[in-house]
Each structure stands twice: as C-alpha cells, then as structure tokens.
Amino acid sequence: MPKDHGIGASVKRREDVRFLMGLGKYTDDMAIAGQAHAVFVRSQVAHGRINKIDASDAAAMPGVLCVLTGEDFKDVGGNPTGWLINSRDGTPMREPKRPALAHGKVRHVGDAYAVVIAETYAQAKEAAEAIVADIEELPAIVDMAAAVADTSNRVHDEIPDNLCYDWGWIEDNRAAVDEAIRNAPHVTTLELVNNRLVPNAMEPRASIGEYFPGTGDYKLTTTSQNPHLTRLLIAAFVMGIPENKLTVVAPDVGGGFGSKIYHYGEEAVVLTAARKLGRPVRWTAERSESFLSDAHGRDHVTKIELACEKDGTFIAFRTETMANVGAYLSNFATVTPTFLHGTLMAGPYKVPNVYVNVKTVFTNTAPVDAYRGAGRPEATYSLERVIDKMCRELGLDPFEVRRKNFITTDMFPYTTPVGLAYDTGDYHATLDKAMEMADVAGFEARRAASAAKGKLRGMGLSTWIEACGIAPSHLVGILGSRVGLYDAATVRVNATGNISVMTGAHSHGQGHETVFAQIVADKLGVPESSVEIVHGDTSKIPFGMGSYGSRSLAVCGSAVTKAIDKIVAKGKKIAAHMLEAAEEDIAFENGSFTVAGTDKAKSFGEIAFSAYVPHNYPLETLEPGLEETAFYDPANFTYPAGAYICEVEVDAETGKVDVAAFHCADDFGNIMNPMVVEGQVHGGVGQGIGQALCENTVYDENGQLLSGSYMDYAMPRADDVPFYNVDYSCQTPCTHNPLGAKGCGEAGAIGSPPAVVNAVIDALQRGGHTHVTHIDMPVSPARVWAAIQG
Amino acid sequence: MYAFDFEKPKTVAEAAAALAREDAMPLGGGQTLIPSLKQHLAAPSALVSLTGIAEMRGVCTGDDGALCVGGATPHAAVAADAAGKYPALAALAGNIGDPAVRNRGTIGGSLANNDPAADYPAAVLGSGATIVTNNRAIAADDFFEGLFTTALEPGEIIVEVRFPVPERAAYAKFQQPASRFALTGVFVAKTADGVRVAVTGASEDGVFRWAEAEEALSENFSADAIAGLSVSAEGMVGDLHGTPAYRANLVKVMTQRAVRSA
C-alpha cells in the first residue's frame, strides 16, 4: 500500500486549499491604509537619447503626488549582476550600469524612464500619458550578428562592439577539439535557434514600498523568488541603506519560472517614492508591461558540430553560440549562457572532448536571464538535435547510438571534459524504462493507424541531464559568482510541541509547505499537521538564497534535515537528563526518546515542554529552548537525468503538429512526494512543448515587440498537450546530500523540446519529406508547411 | 479607462436616441470594446449597452423560414439554440473564443467590429444573410467593407441577423495558434441557388467570397471539384503566424474540409 504520510507519500498540497478557494494573499491583494499608486512611463522606441522629460503638465493633474525620472536615481547605484565572466583572453566582461529608471538613453521598448505616483491608479495612468518626453530615436540594434559587426551603433556608448564577453569553455580543450573535428570520419553540423521566451507567470510582477519615518525602516512587499537576495541587492548596491533597515516580504507568489529571481528597478522606485511621500506606494504590472519588461528566457543562435566514428561513437562536440542578453545585464544573465550551458555540453555521454564558445551580446530588447532550465535546455536542445541529425545522416538507430555513448554505472564519479563531476546515474535504466513505456516496438502499427487518418506520425527521443541543486559556494566563487549558494532553515519547536520551520527557499507554486512539512514530520515522528512552514519574509526567516535552479529540496531541504538532526541531538541530551541515562543510550524513533533496552521513554512533546519549562533540566550544561538553525552548502551539483520519448502526428496539408504521446522516465534520486514530482514534470513538459510548438518572442527590425500580447504570443493550452506518461522509478540517490534528492523542477522543460522537434522531423522523414532535416522552434504550422514545400 | 457615461436602455428606440449623442458608442458583450478602453484606444462619451433590450436577444424562426438571431445574442445562445435548425452556424458560434467570451460576446458586436479574423463574418457572408439595423436591411454582400469597416453609420445598431438556412453547410476553421481566431476559416453553404464560399482570416481586405470555388462547387459539390483550383497569395495576410502563401494554401485546404463535412 502506498504511504499516506511522511517522506515518499503523495500528500495533497496543503497550500492548494487557499489557492483554489481564492484565499491566497498575493502582493496585489494587500491594501495598505494611505497607499498611493504608481504607473511607469515606458519607452515606445527601442533605442533613443533622452533629451528632455517634461513632467510639468502631468504633475499638475488631479491626484498626482509626484513624478520621478532617471534624474532622481542618477546618484544611486545600479542593479548589479551576480556573476563575473571573463572572456577567452582573460579580460573581464563589460558591465554597464543598470539604473532603476533609464537615464540618458532608453534601450528597449518598455524601458521605464519615469514614474507617476497619484492617489488613484486611474489618475496616475492618465497623468503618465501627459508626460512629454523628447527622445531622439536612434537605430535599433536587434540582430546579434549585426550588433557585433557594427561598432558605430551601440546599446551602451562605452561598449563598442555590443559584446558582453567572448567566453570559451574549456579554453584548453579548444585546439584538441578543432583537431578531432578536422580528422573525424564523420562530422554533423547543425545551425539552430533557441527561441526567446516570455516567462508569463500567471501573477504579474507587483511591488509595494513602505517607509516608517519613526524608525527609518523600509518594507518591500514584492513578487520575488528570493527575498533575501532582493534585500541584499537593494540595500547594499542600489539604495545604499543598511540591510537591517529593509524588510522584504514575498507573500504568495503566482509563478516565477526564473523571472522573479531578479531585482527590478520598479522595486527601488516604489521604496524611494514611499520615503519621499511618506506613504505606501504600490504598483502592479499590466500584462503588456510583463511582456515588455520581465526578464525573458533563452534566445541563443547556435552552431553545433558533432564528430564521430561511422558507427556513431562520439569523438568531440564543438559549439559556437551567440546569446542575446538584451539591453541590460539582469542579475544572472551572464552565468546562464555560460556556466549553466557550456558545462552541460557533454550530456550523459562519454564524449572525449568538448569545446563551447559563447558570445553574449547586448541588443535593444528586454533583458534576458534564467528561465526554467536556464542554459541547460539550450545545451540539451543543441546536443539532442545534432545527435538525431547525425543518426539520420549515418542511418543509425537513435536509441542504439545513445546506448553506445552513455556513461556507464561503473564509471561514477565521472568528470566530463567540460568540468562537471557527475556523482551517480543510470542512463541506460531510464532509456530502457522510457522505451518500455512508449512501446517502441508498437510504433509501426501506430504509424499505420495515423497514416490511415491522413496523418504523418513520428517518434522523437531525448536523453537529457542537468546540473541542479545550485550550488557549491567555493566552486561557484572560483567561476565568478559574487554570492554563495547555500541555503538555510530554522526549526523552532514551540513549547506545546508543534513546530515552525523557517526556510530560505521560497515557494511560488512548488509545494514547499507540504513537502518540507512531510520531511520534518517524518524525521521527528510528529503529525504533518503540527508542522508549519514559514517562508518569504526576511524578518522571519534565516538568510537563504531562495528558489531557482531546482535547488529548494536538494539545498534548503538539506538545511532543514541538518537542523532537525540538531534538534534530535539536543532532545537526546534533555531526555538523558530526564530519564537519568547516558546520552549514548538514548534512541530516538517514531517521536519517542527511549533508553535502549528498557521501556523508559519520553515523548517528543514532553522533551519540548521541558526545554521551555526547564524545571527538571541540565541548565548547567545545556541552554533551554528547542530551536536550531542550519546552513547547508552543497558539496556538488546534483545530476538528475532521464529519457523522454515523444510521438507526434503531423497534418501535412496545414503543417499542424499534434503531440500524440509523451513518455518521461526520470531519475530524480529519492522522491519525497510523488504527486508533487508528477506536477513538476507535467508543468515542465508543458512549458517545453510550448517552446517547441507555440511560443515565440519576435522583435521587428525597429525593436518593436510583435508578440507583445496573447493575441500573438502563443501559450500552450490544455489541448496542445497530451496526457503525460511519467515515471520516476529509476532512482540513483544523490550521493552527497542527506535526502539523496536531486531536484525535479526544471527537468520537463529541459528534456522535452528536442524530443518534440526530433519527432516532427521523424514524421516528415518517414512521410517522404526527406529534404527536411531541421525546423527551428517554434515548430508552428506555418513553419512545418513551409519546410514541406522546400 | 477614461471616464464615460453608461446607459442601459430597454428598447431599440431608446438606444438609438442615446446613441445620437456625440461620441456615444454601443456596447455589446464588451469583449472587444472594453479591452480597447482599458488600453486607452477609445474615449467614448457614453456607452449604451444593448444587452438589456429584450427584442435584440435570442434565436427564432422568421416567417420566410430564415433563422433570426437578435443583435445582442451571445455566441453561447446561438451555439445552443441554433443547433437544431442551422447546425453549421451553431458549431461556428460554439467554437468562438472560450466559454467566458461566448457568454458575453454578441453577434452584433462581432459583425460591427468586423475583425478580419473573426468567425461570424464568414457565416454571414457564406449564408448570404441579411443584417437588419434600426434603419434598414443590409445584404451581407454589401455589409463588409474591409478591415474593421462595415456599411454601418455611426450610431446605427445591428438589431437582428437573418440567415436563410442552406441545404448543406459547414465551417472549417484553422486557428491562429495564439489568439485562436481564424488564421483562415471557410464557410461553405449549398442552397437551391448554388454554393457560396466565404473566407475569413486570410485576406488583407477581410472576409471575401471565393468565386471560382463557388462556381466549381455549384457544378459538383465535392472536395475534388476544387482540387485543381489554386489560390493566389496576392493580397493575403502575411504575419508572425503565416506567410501569404501559407494562407492561400489554407484557403483551399479549409474549403475542401468544409465541403467534406457539410
């Protein structure tokens, strides 16, 4: 019988009750007495010099309290980027200032250069239209290749070639890889685009700034995935206020997918305006502002070469990528196309040599940063597509080619040519499982059935790996990170025995409140209902680094586990005193401290009570109270991996692709809550299918966003995705964290796009359209039809 | 939204009087108009809601056997109440937008707006329907005048749409992946007088009749009858979702599919 509680049980998500009943408390739900409303004025041109901003009419309009422009922020700091990348020649990356409001120049459509604060939202919005900006339009820099070639046209005047850096990984591999490719019996080359995506969290960004003149304290309520990082950036870099004078609260947050990791200028603006006006100032993005100003994802243009023997044995991979970073460096914009991408370019394969070159380019488009998967989907897509193409060129079976090249279980720990040390895995197992789930042998019959309906059927495979649970601080420090990537948790056992757990990780849909409670309850032998998870408020939680990179469970969950170990250790000391036994003789099991070999016992509740009412307590040697904090810094990344098989049906007359089946065999290590894992995989695969088939972010040559609303930006909908077939029974537990957990949040978005595209190409090839060897994502009906036409 | 006055009359005459005011606009289901007000793209002095006018709501059969749809009838009501008499029209209405849109959006609003990718214009033109306003009756062939333009005068109200019911008819829609309006939609209707083929979504001039196909299908109402025809890409819409050539292809493919399912 499946477990109904504790680690491994599909406990229903407790937070869903409030979400589904409309009882959640999101930033925009908070009404604060005296609040004023902010509306931002955003550039309508992609690139322009700000000559003058005349706000006099706007300032005189009804209800208007103040107008701020870039001038008001020119003496405060810029929003920094969290990772220093060096170019191949050793020079540091170019790092232009990113002001809270644009100053001097506007650099993308949607770049905010002024804000109006008024009594009501409608008043602020009308006044915003009355601001007269004299902006001299400059030619827009949109195309990356043109951006680096034309040194006269610059996004940032001080950066002549619009290049942030030219990064090589690993530079020492370069000559050997070039040589291997020159001499290889076969080389497959593929040029592809990893399409830019708009994150589209259901809840748009929103922020409320408050200032308390009596104490000089600030409070920011905001849609953030990591409130402490936001506090650090605002306090130490942007506004220059003491960290302990700023509280950041991220209450219920309706999805982030990466876009809410970052600190955005609007947050500093509402805080500054709140201080200036002595009133709370609030802002909620309209959906069109989200399209224009949330950090976008992906946007790589890549050439990948795969060198191999005629039997498909890999010899070397070489990648040249141009990564679009947009107009400014968002907080993790520099690491996403480099260390989160290049280090994954060996995949789960024992390829002898790999080299990756990434040029990251400024353009007059919205900033681009980490989005679900962050670099790893780009790596996986390039690899799995080029492998598929190679198999076709050499007439090899794609399943067998993977099998032949997989790292085998006897090879762990395994260091790849791009610097990662995989601790454990079993790639053959997940591939076997996926093939069984997909009934690969029965494909021909299904293909014939589709053909009878006039549809072309194809099957696509992707065997993916990722590095998550980010990350070991010492290692990321060597690689240029400006922060540590530990996490923290405090376990507070209250006097009455119930438990509050304060986590650095933040839940914005993942289900932490349920899963962390399962872990705590399981380890302490108490009911889950007695455990509360507190997150998202810097005045309550220890300094943690938040949630992204599939790290919450592997890193913060490990911190929770460590804190619990400390609680148990202290509990044993108390129990030893109360039971008049030696500490070594105390055992803890099922919520009870016992003296081994006797029937003497104290319940967890009795120990907690005694810690807070220490009448019979070893006060000389032990402090009262039962509360422990642990910081956990991971020893390595974790390496989830898996095999995805997709089947599609293509309507050749219209080019429409239907995903007929999708099978996922994943290895996430140990599973805390299978239902939550399935939900994460479903969501991730849905986003991956969205990228593969529908979603596209298109700027025209003037830098206008053509896909700036749901009229033109195609989100995947329920009828675009199939019933997913998900399995996670192949488990090689992580070897270096106490839960043996690897992380599952991004897997679906990483593994699925190449499976879908490989399936489409397969369908067309089998359907006789053998000239079609690649179609860029999104593989939309129009693109498929055009490819068929040749 | 800019401030405006709001009126909700009970009769067409009251509505017409309210609309005589300068810059007053009729409000149907608000599915198009309200978003454009929110974006500050329109600044009417008053909105005159038509949804409280009983005579403009509902589906009935006229003396001549035509299916009559009140101008303020929501799509969902057409989907439900026209299903017996004119299934092709009901199916079209039942596939517009999502349930919320179908329960608010009205036929009059859709036709007055004449979005080049909207579905109803194909049915109205394909059926050879008549648009009845508070002043006159306008034949479908005279009503649609290109993108977002119609024969309506300012303040003129679509009170009713009269659809002659064909012997056979069907609508085949290929959805634009994002908006799910028609990337190309074709309405085919066969009557005793011949076949009409109306195409929405494809042309830069909005909904149009495909004369060659009408001719061929009037001879022989089968998908094969138009297999030899080709549609020129000239004048077709090219955008993020498809080139003119792609849309020209869809015109033919969707016409064949409509014929097959009629």
Ligand SMILES: Cc1cc2nc3c(=O)[nH]c(=O)nc-3n(C[C@H](O)[C@H](O)[C@H](O)COP(=O)(O)OP(=O)(O)OC[C@H]3O[C@@H](n4cnc5c(N)ncnc54)[C@H](O)[C@@H]3O)c2cc1C
């Ligand atoms: C999410 C979404 C999806 C949609 N999907 C589709 C789709 O797939 N296919 C499709 O065809 N449409 C679609 N629509 C549009 C929808 O069908 C609307 O009903 C239509 O655009 C307008 O109808 P309405 O009653 O809401 O008109 P309103 O928005 O109220 O008005 C539109 C215009 O018509 C005028 N008007 C309204 N009623 C009358 C009248 N009786 N006489 C004269 N003028 C009038 C108004 O003054 C205004 O100018 C969609 C809309 C949305 C919001």
